[in-house]
Amino acid sequence: MTDLQPVEILLAEDNETDAELAIRALTKSKVANRVVWVKDGEEALDYMFRRGDYAGRKGGDPRLVLLDLKMPKVDGAQVLAELKRDARTRSIPVVVMTSSKEERDLEETYRNGVNSYVVKPLDFDQFVEVVAKIGLYWVVVNKVVADACSPARDR
Secondary structure (H helix, E strand, O other): OOOOOOOEEEEEOOOHHHHHHHHHHHHHOOOOOEEEEEOOHHHHHHHHHOOHHHOOOOOOOOOEEEEOOOOOOOOHHHHHHHHHHOOOOOOOOEEEEEOOOOHHHHHHHHHOOOOEEEEOOOOHHHHHHHHHHHHHHHHHHOOOOOOOOOOOOOO
């Protein structure tokens, strides 16, 4: 990586197997110093907006959010809409990783400002490769607004 800032990725995924594979791919590719895994949309929003169990969270925002669409409590489309609606989180890249190939899901997520929409490969090796490439692109290659991932601001 070109900068010395710690890189954190938020993974919002309710499927334990998919989460473990994604974490393994991101760790193996050395894209992130830390991957935070949350298991539902409510927890993702709490993490991002420092609410509930995450009210005292220190540090900056994740450099990337990997977001499943079909999650309990609050679905991924709602999480995306809230993140992109709020000026504090709007510039953080959000990549939807889902098993849904439905056109309406694709259209809704792009209407709500998703940065990328990826259908999860069913093959283990392809899944790991895709996640590693996503991390590499969005964390290393892509340039972000300087304060998008800066340490905690007044929230």
